[in-house]
Amino acid sequence: MIATLLKLSFAGIRLRLLASTLTILLTGAAAATIVLTLEVGTTARDPWMRTFNAAHGAHVLASFRSEADSRTVANLPGVVESDRPVPMATATMIVDGREVRVLLAGLDGQPQINVPVQMEGSGVRAGTIVLENSLAQALGIPVGTSLTFTTPSGPNELEVVGTAVLPSQPRYPRSNPGLAWVTRTTLEQLVPDQGSWRWQGAVRLTDPSTAPAFVGSAYRLFPPGTVYLQSWQDQRAEALREADPIKVIATAYALLLIIVSVAVIAILIGARVSGQYREIALLKAVGLTPRQVSTIFAIEAATLGAVGILIGFVPGVLLAPRLAAPAAATLLGSPEVAANPWHILVAGGVILPVIVVSAFAAARKSTRSTVLQAIHSGTLLPASGSRLGRAITASALPIPMMLGLRDLFARRNRAVWLIFAIVVTGTAMVATLSMQAALNARPSGEVSDVPAELPALAFTLDAVLAVITWSALVAVSLLSIRERIRDFGVLRAIGLTPNQVTSSLVSVHSAIALISSLISIPVGLALYLAIYWLASGSSDTKLVTTPWWWLVAVPIAIPFATAVASSLPARLAAQIPPADAVRYE
């Protein structure tokens, strides 16, 4: 029996290539976003480790108010190596006429632990400065530039002689103020008030894995708030947080794509069941139970879903290092392809149950009619006579629109799924536009902590959602036409013109799209605020700076795209001679 079910499933896939392709595209896109979410956080792991090794990184880094406190940590059990504490102080430099705060480390000779890894130029010497690489890149300061510092005794000029990275320093401007190295003498000139200095101590441990426990026990030795300790694992997590905004966006889109896939699978399976109504009845007549018939559709969805997940894994894996690329400014080397096989299993574990259950449920609902009913009617009869239907008929709507609405609401499940898919797509678009508007609204010259690739990723995923929803709309239009060809023939026989037949389909889908896209505006703004809150912890509604004409573009573009999606099939249907249409089965 299983062999028979599999055979019927594969026959279904082969016969309906358009629907099969759409399912693969949908699951592939959902898988790509899930894989991307999982991969993006790990692509910088190896380059960070290389940087840590090159810098002879600190297993524990500590920031104290006094130099003496650092010795307490260096003398704790488990410490295998310690270095002289480095004084740190904040100063102000002028870059392009703007004041920029910078954290200066005053080096007294070459440090032994947490050594700045030189990227460009030379090491620091008296009267010069070395900038942390991401700070130099973000502010556009090349080696050789002369920087002016404001000091109590007046302006002080320092030449930039090099750039360097440190495994403990996240990317500027996420870590703001940025970091720079000067000699201790220079630091004393720039920030003579030593009361404002802090001291950074670095130690290495016999067993690096005990760093978190070491940090915990060290904290207990000092009054609260006087010391800040960071294990090497914390440093790495902080550096890899670069990928957080990408992860939040990719997770949000993964959810949206999964939601849309439920809607689209329900529509496609509904279409299949409707198209094969008589065939399904015949399968039941020869002994298949409704559960077995539904299983055929579930196997089909699972097979297509598995193919989609395998295909989606590739772009997810390849895109992750590109989207994590900004982290390269703080690392030795760029983020690399991780391709963790577990990630494909996670994607499959999330997507497959969703599509299998939605396929099974959609098919199960449609296999309840009796065999005889199905064979006689040949099609799934729509509901009629509802109060809503009567209200539509009694309304002052033009007749083509009234007929289209009656048909749409006679197949309520499909209408609801369609509205749902359009709302989700519109929501994603509004959220992306809001994000872009917020980026555009930043004062000119202000460096963004959002990776430049983020809006590009969001717009790409919007495009994927739009293509999927648009394809679903075409599928729904084709399905509606297929189901109504005979009705169209009858309507034309009693006086509907071809244009009225076309508009009965196009106007209704466009109206539905308009309503759905209007709903998507507030939902999209809410999603944007939620994403912002998840990524940054802030939820101020003033963050919404989306121009009203951008928002208005959504309920114009979506109904327009919908009209295009449904008009071509509708026009083709309207051209079928009524005599042929009424004979259609």
Added chain:
Amino acid sequence: MTNVIEARGISKDYGTGASQVLALHAVNLAVERGAFVAIMGPSGCGKSTLLNLLAGLDRPTAGEVWLDGERIDELSEADLARLRRRKVGFVFQSFNLIPTLSAGENVELPLRLAGRRRRDARRTADRLLADLGIENRRNTAPAVLSGGEQQRVALARALANAPDIVFADEPTGNLDSVAAREVLGLLRSVRERGQTLLVVTHDARVAAAADRVVTLRDGQVSTETTLGAVRQVAQLLEVGQRS
């Protein structure tokens, strides 16, 4: 009497090349206003094709079709639709009611398409349904109506705009004998109202009620029998015998 329908040498082919099928070949037919014409013939002889061409539901491959003095085979699809709205009612063998509309709404539809106000359309639909004895089925979905009831609704829909010509394709073909008798009675009443009636049928009882029977064979008119005169003579003989 004037001809309300005229077919002048109409032919209809389906398919191309080796698979081409000639459904009708050079058919000439004229139907006078107010006549009841039955078209008969074996299956596949082209009866329904002829009816579809005369009603403007399809276009001939060759020849001309005239309806109420207007050549319709050259009209655009939109003009044809408007013409059908005004002048033609069509009854299908398989009823073809719109499944998403109730019985009453199916009857209202051509009235509203013709520009009648909602209330007016509703009143007319109610009257038609009452005339056909199914006023209590107004809000019922087509799927739950019996075959006879569905065909009555289809007839009410065809008669809604009081068209000059009513075409019916096997109107009793899917009905039991009781329902078929009822529909035949209704067709007779159409004819009595002076509307022209063209019916494709296999049913001898329907043909017997017609003024003229046109028989097709292999896409051509094989015989034409005028029954009206025969029936009048028979009626006179019957009256004479009684007296």
